[in-house]
Structures are given as C-alpha cells and as structure tokens.
Amino acid sequence: MSKSSQADPADKIAPSILSADFARLGEEIHAVEKAGADMIHFDVMDGHFVPNISIGIPVLESVRRMTKLPLDAHLMISEPARYVEAFVKAGANLISVHCEVCTDIPAMAKRIRGLGARASIAINPETDADRVMPFAEHLDMILVMSVHPGFGGQGFIPAALDKLRHIRRELKRRGLSIDVEIDGGVKLDNIADVKAAGANVFVSGSGVFGNPDYRKIMGEMRELIARIPATI
Template identity: 45%
Template sequence: MTATFDRRVKIAPSILSADFAALGPECRAIEDQGCDWVHVDVMDGHFVPNLTIGPAVCAALRPHIRTVMDVHLMIAPPEPLVDAFVDAGADMLTVHAEATDHLDRLVAQIRERGAKVGVALNPATPEEAVRYVLDKIDMVLVMSVNPGFGGQSFLASQVDKIARLRALIGDRPVHIQVDGGISPKTAGQVVAAGADVLVAGSAVFKGGSVDQPAVYGDNMRAIRAACEAQAGAA
C-alpha cells in the first residue's frame, strides 16, 4: 500500500463475487479495468455463516495483485491467524471489533507485523467501538449488510453511522470503507456521508467475465459517476 493518504474515492471489488475457478485472472482483470484495491473476504463459518478462503489462497493471489490486497477477516478469534495472512501478503488487514475481547492489543499485533490496520463494525455495532483506537488504525469498515453472504440489500441505517464516524475521525488519516449493497444507487449517499473506500461485489462483476472484462470497467465507472453526481449536487 502506498504511504500517501488521500480521500479520493476508491473502488475495492470484492472477489467473493468473482469466478472462484479463475481468481488470479479475475484480479488482473479488475485491476486492468481500473479498480483501486482488491477486497478479499475471509469467512470462517463460525463468526459468520459462510466459509470462503484462507491464507494459502491469499498467498496464491498475491502475485496477481499489483494494487492493494485488502483482506477482511470475518473470523473469530482473529489473533491466531494474523501472522499467516500478513505472511500471505495482505497490505491491509481488517478485523472485527466484535470478534475480539482485546481490540487494542489486536491492532498492535497487526501493526507490529507491518500491515495496515482496519477495524470493521457490524450494523448493530456503534461507531463508539473504535473511538479509543482511532489514533492507531488506518481504516474503519462500516458493514452496510450483516456479514456472511454476498448480494445482500443495503441497510440505509448505516448512512448516519458513517456521518457520525466521519465527525469522530476528524482530521486523522483514517479511511472509511463501506461494504454491502454498494451500487450506483447507493454509492453516492455513502460518499456524501464521508466514506472514501467502496467495496462492491456483484455490482462490479455482474455481466462480465475474464473474457469480457470491459463490463467490469463499465460497472466501476457507473459507481464512480454516481459518486461524482452526488458531489456535484451537494
């Protein structure tokens, strides 16, 4: 991950919606079509009701990702696997506040390994859960669906949380990422509230493929256009 911080809107396609039989080519395709980060959803079948990929797959994907490998750990407890995911090449490692009893210690553990640190909040978790680690982290991830599955509908209740979080962060160099139900219909409102990293799965990958990657580019441009339209209307 580059050292320069900025709040320009970044698109981070979730490969949860990609073709799992061609994840390497899929990562190259979305990067070629203009994505900013590659979002990797890790689920353990325990903290969330689904099971996806682990450190070995992340390590296999690392040579295919030129931008930012943004790894979202939906696992509990996360502490035993921090080293494995950092060793696999995660640039940003995001853990859930709800998945640990010692968030400050966990943040320090990730930081000591040299990765950027994100903290995720489930829809029912208030922004206050990150107040005391804001000076130690690089990103807060607001879940705008209940985690565990792709393709869910956006929870509008999270827009106000994003705005409150933006005020709480102040001038700290901390990104606000939003994950869940992001599309051209919802992207503008979360950016207006203060988000600057948008995770989108089906909204990016729908209709395209490794053989038809231009569709991915069209889908991402539609999301960016919605954000720009909202900014112009403000």
Template identity: 40%
Template sequence: MNKIGPSLMCADLGHLAENIREMDKAGVDFYHLDVMDGLFVPNFTLGPDFIKTVRKLTDKPLDTHLMIRNPERYIDLFAGCGSDMISVHAEATDNLQGALVKIKNAGLKAGVAINPATPLDVLDYVYDVTDYVVVMTVNPGFAGQKFIPAVYEKIARLHEKIEQNHFDIEIEVDGNIGAGTIPACKQNGATMYVCGTSAVFKKEGTLGENVARTRQLLETEMTELSH
C-alpha cells in the first residue's frame, strides 16, 4: 500500500488543528515531522512540544525525522512525545546500529535516512534493525528544492536489495514529491511519500483536494504498472 504523509513543517501553523482535521478527513496515512538542529542542516524547525501538540490532534502515526547530530541522545525525548516512528540520519551518528536498537527498544518503528550522495552500503549491517529507509531526494534542510533525478536509481537498487533478501522494510521518499516525481518513485519501489509544497500543500487547491489528487496519482500509477 502506498502511504501519504504530509510534512507538517509546510502546514499553516496558525491553523494547525484545522489543517490536521482536514487532512485526517481526506485520509492521509501518517504525518511527517522534521526536527532540525541548525548543525546537521542549516535550519531550525519543529521540536518536542510541537510533536506533543500534534499527538493530541490526531490518531494517525507520527513519523519523526531527526535531522540532528548525535540523534541517539534524543531518542527517548522524541519517543516520549508521541512519535510512532523515528528516523535518524546515517551521516549524523557514529553508532547507527545502536541508535536504531534504541528506537526499537522504545517500541517504535526505526528508520534510517540517507542523503542523496550517501551510498546504500551504509545500510549493510543494520537491515535487521531497520523498519524503513528514508531516501532523501533533495539535500535536507529546506522545503521547495529540486528533485535530484539520480536518486531514482538509488531507490530501485534499494528496492531490489530488499526484495532479494525478503526484508520487511519500506522505502520512504522525501523531497519535492509531487505529480512530476511520484510515478517514477513508485515504479522504482517507494511505498511511503512525504508530501510538502509540491503535493498536499500546493497553493492551487485545498488540503483535501490535494490529498485526493495525490492518492489518485498513486492509484493510477499502480493500475498502469499492473498492465
């Protein structure tokens, strides 16, 4: 099943409850929460108090993406905020395996996020403690960047590795995910889509309309692939 996860850093924070209510009604599958520390990436975004607020507003799974250095120091903090899933960047820690085990021991799904230029071999010894891989399709830090086409092949190679080894791992794509990029991401094996200003938060439609269009795009692509 293909899952739509709006990126809440793109939401209207002045009308957060209304935004979430509309997206819940439209049938989104999860919410993506970007946490940036100004060190690993040159930006600051959402924090634990924000995640606690979102947790009170929806029953949907919360996917917390830690774009911070040494994320293992903060796993307990973000697990305690109501996260259901936490991803950490392979580039941000010297103990990736330990960080993932810590997430799983907290009862959450554990994810590895990898930047566009990071090779897949960083995953070689952590597949057994990984529930999902976040393939960054832009360099992390800011919304509205251009998709990096070379990442399509990376998604395909990761999908092939997962299939060959029968791993129970999902592939999440994050960065400029919209009408121009979703079909090829789907074709190459992605199943989770972080949707920001290129899809759910596009100015052209309401949140509900944009979720419906994104869902239709995914379902149409699935139909085409089955023929």
C-alpha cells in the first residue's frame, strides 16, 4: 500500500519518445537523459483502444539497453492483461493500464507489482476520476490524460485541471502519497498550472522534442514548477 504521512512525491519530467526522431532514437534518448530527464515515457497503441498504432515490446527492449532511466510504459491497448508481463520483462519500471479496459483494478495492480514494476491506472478525458479513486491505495501512480489518446501533438484539455485537483485533494484526504501524472499537451505555457492543480509527473512529447535545446527547455520547465508550492 502507498499510505504515507511523507511529503508530496517529487516532481519528475518524463519526455515522451512518441515525439522523438525515430531515425535517431538512441541519440534522442541519450540527449534527454543528459539534459536531465527523470523518466522516459513510452506510449504503446494497438489500433483498437485508440485509433493509432505505435511501438511495442521490441522497441522497449532496445530502449532499455540505451538508458538507465526508469521506463514509464503507458499501455493504450484493449487487452493489457495479456501483455503486462512481457513489458515488465522487456524492462518497463512502471506500467499504466487504462481504467476503461480494466475490470479489476486491485487485481491488475497486484499483478504488476508482483512482476516487480510500479502500478498505475490511466484515465481518459471523458472518464470520471471517481472510477479510479476507490482503488487508489493499491496504486503507485494515477495518470490523467489531458488529450484524447492516440496521437501526439494535440492541444491540452483545460478540464484536466479540475480532475487533477479532485484527485490530489482526495489522495491527501485519505493520507495517500502517490504520483499523479499528466499526459497530453504539457508545455511551458501550462506546466505551472498542472503542477498547481496537483500533478507531479509531467509527460511532454513535442514540448521537449519540439525544441532544439532539451536541457534548456527542461530547465525552464523545472524553474516554473519549482515556484509552485507542493500543497493543494
């Protein structure tokens, strides 16, 4: 269980390689690692749960060999139970499964943790956060989608801020200290707002990889989030 009286979890920046140059993937990962990334976000899409197909287990295995950073595997797939073990074996440190396709959140979390990874549940923009909150004590992280999953480069959905506030407020009320991740459209112009609303893990694809200087952009992001108190 993640019940704790400790301080709020640390802030983490997780560049999403969905926006990286795949012809230079190894160089891109080394570049964001050197620039100070805390995690690498790995988007998996199956063409069923979301209307797009991305990357899978062989690529994650390759990425694992390229970096010592934690790999944050976001499974946007319709049958995650079939694949979580393979992703953990391939090197994922954290697995996010969508609540929309997970009928037993505690069982899924127990399985992921039993495999040696951290367990997270993701929530689509149209899904109420209270679908997940009853099971928060079983989780290491809750992932809030601030775009409709499937494609990179979308604009941030402002309603995600209210969802973040609700989640962090409920976690604090229940004495739970777990990560809250935001994924979708996170850039310099809104990262302070999502920190203030309760997120502490910031996935950014084009917000990082769309800039020529990864160290500079992530440094500016850190400066902005560091100004926001870690209390909701």
